[in-house]
Amino acid sequence: MTVVNPMLEVTALGKTYSSGSEKVHAVKEVSFTASSGEFIAIVGPSGSGKTTLLAMLGALLTPSQGEIQVNNQQIERLSAKKRTNYRKKNVGYVFQSNNLVPFLTAKENLLLISTIGGVKKNIAQNRATQLLEELGLSERANALATELSGGERQRIAIGRALMNRPDLILVDEPTAALDSERGERVVRSLIKEVKQRNVLGIMVTHDLAMANKADRVLEMKDGFLNELQESNN
Amino acid sequence: MLALKELIRRRLQFSLIALVITLIAYLILMINGLGVGLNQLAGSALWKLGGNAIAYAEEAEISIIRSELGIEALNALKNQPEIDHVAALGYLAVNIGGEAEGTNLRSAALLSLNLDEQTTIEMPKIIAGRTLQSDNPEILASTEFLKDSGLSIGDEVLIQIRLGEWPFTIVGEVEAGMFFFQPTIFVDQLIWQDLKYGERVATTPIASVVLLSADNFEKLEIEGIDIVSKKEAFANIEGVAGQQSTVAALRVFGYLIGALVVGAFFYVLTLQKEAQLGVLKAIGASSTYLFFQVMTQTILISLIGIAVSVPLAWGTAEGLSKLPTRVPVAFEVETFVTTSIILVVMGIIGSLLSGSRIARVDPIIALGQQQ
Numbered sequence: 001m002t003v004v005n006p007m008l009e010v011t012a013l014g015k016t017y018s019s020g021s022e023k024v025h026a027v028k029e030v031s032f033t034a035s036s037g038e039f040i041a042i043v044g045p046s047g048s049g050k051t052t053l054l055a056m057l058g059a060l061l062t063p064s065q066g067e068i069q070v071n072n073q074q075i076e077r078l079s080a081k082k083r084t085n086y087r088k089k090n091v092g093y094v095f096q097s098n099n100l101v102p103f104l105t106a107k108e109n110l111l112l113i114s115t116i117g118g119v120k121k122n123i124a125q126n127r128a129t130q131l132l133e134e135l136g137l138s139e140r141a142n143a144l145a146t147e148l149s150g151g152e153r154q155r156i157a158i159g160r161a162l163m164n165r166p167d168l169i170l171v172d173e174p175t176a177a178l179d180s181e182r183g184e185r186v187v188r189s190l191i192k193e194v195k196q197r198n199v200l201g202i203m204v205t206h207d208l209a210m211a212n213k214a215d216r217v218l219e220m221k222d223g224f225l226n227e228l229q230e231s232n233n
Numbered sequence: 234m235l236a237l238k239e240l241i242r243r244r245l246q247f248s249l250i251a252l253v254i255t256l257i258a259y260l261i262l263m264i265n266g267l268g269v270g271l272n273q274l275a276g277s278a279l280w281k282l283g284g285n286a287i288a289y290a291e292e293a294e295i296s297i298i299r300s301e302l303g304i305e306a307l308n309a310l311k312n313q314p315e316i317d318h319v320a321a322l323g324y325l326a327v328n329i330g331g332e333a334e335g336t337n338l339r340s341a342a343l344l345s346l347n348l349d350e351q352t353t354i355e356m357p358k359i360i361a362g363r364t365l366q367s368d369n370p371e372i373l374a375s376t377e378f379l380k381d382s383g384l385s386i387g388d389e390v391l392i393q394i395r396l397g398e399w400p401f402t403i404v405g406e407v408e409a410g411m412f413f414f415q416p417t418i419f420v421d422q423l424i425w426q427d428l429k430y431g432e433r434v435a436t437t438p439i440a441s442v443v444l445l446s447a448d449n450f451e452k453l454e455i456e457g458i459d460i461v462s463k464k465e466a467f468a469n470i471e472g473v474a475g476q477q478s479t480v481a482a483l484r485v486f487g488y489l490i491g492a493l494v495v496g497a498f499f500y501v502l503t504l505q506k507e508a509q510l511g512v513l514k515a516i517g518a519s520s521t522y523l524f525f526q527v528m529t530q531t532i533l534i535s536l537i538g539i540a541v542s543v544p545l546a547w548g549t550a551e552g553l554s555k556l557p558t559r560v561p562v563a564f565e566v567e568t569f570v571t572t573s574i575i576l577v578v579m580g581i582i583g584s585l586l587s588g589s590r591i592a593r594v595d596p597i598i599a600l601g602q603q604q
Contacts, residue, residue: 051600060515060597081519087596088517095599099512101235103242112235116518144242160516172600 006033007167007200008057013066013076014223015052026052028223030066034216036167039194039201041211043228044220050204051172053220057202058091058170059083071167088117092161092199094190096173099157100145106156107132107141113163124163131159135189151182155189162193169194171203175210187213236529247534250498254538255545257494258576261487262546265568268480270550270561275473277410278344278375278417279463283355284320284444287466289459295469297324301438302458309455316447320354321347321440323425326413328393331384338393339382342412345425345440346373354444357419362386362405368423370401375409378416381559394428413470442466488579496583499531503587507594514596524588528581535580539573 015027027049034040042050055061057068059075060083068076075086087093100109107128114124132138135155140148148156154174161169171190175183187203187210194201203214211217217228240247288310293300302321310319323345330338346356348367357373365371372390379385386406391398401420409417422440426433447453450460461469468474503510510523546564553560 055597055600058515060600084514084517084519087515091517093515093599095512095515099509099599101509101513103239104235108238112513113516115235116513116516116522164517 007036007071008034009067009069010057011067011069013053013056013068014064015049015056015061016064025223027056027063027220030223030225032218032225032227034200034202036200037195037198038216039191039203039214041214041217042202042204042220042225043206043208043211043217046206048220049223050220053225054170054172054202054204057168058093059086089164090167092164092166092169094154094157094161094169094171094174096176100148100153100160102146103144105142105144106137106148106152109145109156110159110163113160117164119164127163128159131162134193135159150178151185154178154182154186158186158190158193162197165197167199169199169201171201173205174203175205175207180209183207183210184213234526234529236526236533239526240530240533246502247530250502251534251537251541253498254491254495254534254580255541257487257491258535258538258542258572259545261484261491261576262542262564262569262572263549263562264480264483264487265572266546266550266562266564268477268484269565269568270563271476271480272467272473273563274411274414274559274561275476276412276467276470278342278357278412279467279470281355281357281408281410282320282322282444283353284318284446284463286445286447286450286460286462288319288443288445288455289461289466291457291459293459295459295461295466296471297441297466298471300441302440302443303436303438306455306458307439307443309458310443310445313447313453313455315449315453316445318354318446320356320444321345321422322442322444323422323429323439324412324441325394325425325429326415327418327428329382329418330391330393331382331388339378340415341378342415342417343372343392343425343428344409344412344417344419345422346419347422347439354446357407357409357417359405360408362403364405365419365421366404367421369421370399370424371404371420372401373405373407373409373419374403375407375411375417377409377411378418379403379406381416392428395431399428414472488575491576492579492583494583495531495535495580496586499527499584499587500590503527503590507590508598510591510594511596511598514594515599520588520592520594523591527584527587527591531580531584531587532577535577539576543569543573 011031013027013030017024017026030053044050056063063076067074070090078086101112110128110131111124132141137152137155140152174186178186190201191213205211219226219228289295289300290302307321310316325343327341327343328338329341348365365373384403386403388403390401392401426437430437453460513523550562550564553562
């Protein structure tokens with residue numbers, strides 16, 4: 001699928017790891033484009049390279065070859081400091097196991113990312129309150145992360161990813177630790193946030209049922225990427 | 234702030250670290266207190282006396298035990314324009330006991346005062362009783378001597394020297410401190426000559442050393458005389474150098490162990506939090522930001538440890554001072570301040586280990602991490 005004026009443009013992306021004397025090609029010649037407001041699912045078996053791809057899009061890994069352009073900015077060869085800045089300003093991550101800071105409350109977990117991003121305190125407070133409301137967690141604002149249920153934690157993780165208004169939301173297996181009902185709710189709220197805020201969401205998942213809720217489903221197999229489905233919804 | 238919130242919400246964990254740091258800080262403070270206490274025992278009398286330099290007989294090699302100066306040497310010193318004031322000071326180690334039957338003998342550092350000398354060099358301050366009368370068998374006893382011996386003003390004592398016993402009366406109490414690890418007592422210079430040499434002739438030395446108040450004394454060259462600062466004189470008191478180097482070695486090891494323990498604790502904490510640090514890096518936290526959090530925690534925990542250990546050490550010293558046996562632990566404000574600063578600095582140095590670990594945490598672990 002070709003997107004007009006894409007927000008994300010990935011060209012011939014590859015990642016090769018060295019394992020002893022062997023070379024492992026985790027991602028091979030991956031090219032695709034995506035625009036704001038899209039929610040894309042990447043599926044594939046374990047070891048297919050989908051998490052590696054996600055890590056490269058989020059500047060957690062440097063590609064071995066190819067290009068990644070986000071809002072016309074080349075990110076694949078940024079220095080470590082610039083990659084940190086890119087993640088801070090442009091990317092919102094939702095991790096597999098939510099990875100909230102356990103000794104912070106739900107609201108403090110949201111505020112933390114604003115502190116890191118250097119957002120003014122009052123602006124951050126308002127934003128956190130608003131997100132907690134939208135995520136239906138206002139009453140749990142002062143609960144410690146360890147006191148939240150799995151679903152609540154995952155919603156806070158989504159809120160954290162949205163706190164600094166990123167252009168790109170990267171989601172890694174968000175439903176792996178949840179039952180199907182909670183998983184579905186989490187994916188629905190993710191899609192809602194992506195649409196409402198007109199940002200690009202990319203989700204890596206094993207779960208085909210969850211993937212089918214996305215606008216497009218891409219499949220990773222042996223490091224290659226294929227388009228499976230378009231505009232399901 | 235992340236660091237403060239973690240400290241508060243994980244208070245049990247951090248309290249245990251603070252406890253260990255408190256104990257280390259306490260140990261180091263006590264070692265420093267021992268150093269100060271031993272210094273006081275070695276020669277607080279020297280510091281309490283006036284003057285800024287001390288003249289020794291050249292052949293004595295800055296040893297007050299071996300130094301003997303005659304009237305010519307004193308006059309030679311008086312005639313130097315750079316020297317404002319002089320005071321002859323004799324030293325003799327003696328055994329002293331009460332007149333009463335069965336009174337235990339105590340050792341003391343006997344120092345002489347020249348009562349005829351018009352000097353502005355500060356001499357021991359009399360805090361009770363009266364001063365000495367020239368050529369009279371009287372002594373001024375330091376507070377430490379009276380406390381140790383249980384004697385008081387008006388008591389008769391016997392000074393044992395050269396196989397004989399000399400009766401004396403304690404006529405006053407002076408704030409004089411210790412010398413050569415012994416409490417001090419003072420006698421008239423003429424009496425000191427009698428005690429030490431058994432005679433008073435023209436060639437009898439009049440002092441062991443001469444206290445000086447002089448500018449640029451380093452440039453003075455007088456035949457047969459060595460002039461050194463009080464600091465150098467103190468360092469040359471027999472036994473002081475060895476004692477101070479032992480205390481200094483203990484202190485350095487204390488600081489090093491402190492730094493290692495603080496460093497190890499925060500390093501282990503950092504290792505435990507590696508997953509969390511990876512996530513924070515993945516969401517945009519820089520290594521500097523994360524290291525700043527560890528540094529803040531290290532400084533706060535070190536300060537808490539110091540805040541608890543300082544009154545603890547001070548209280549211990551107070552308690553020890555009330556014991557009948559002398560335990561040489563003493564504190565000065567400077568000891569607390571320098572020890573506290575060094576402990577915080579050592580804590581910071583220790584936390585650098587965590588800093589290097591934080592710098593090496595790869596944010597990619599956030600994508601494969603289960604918490």
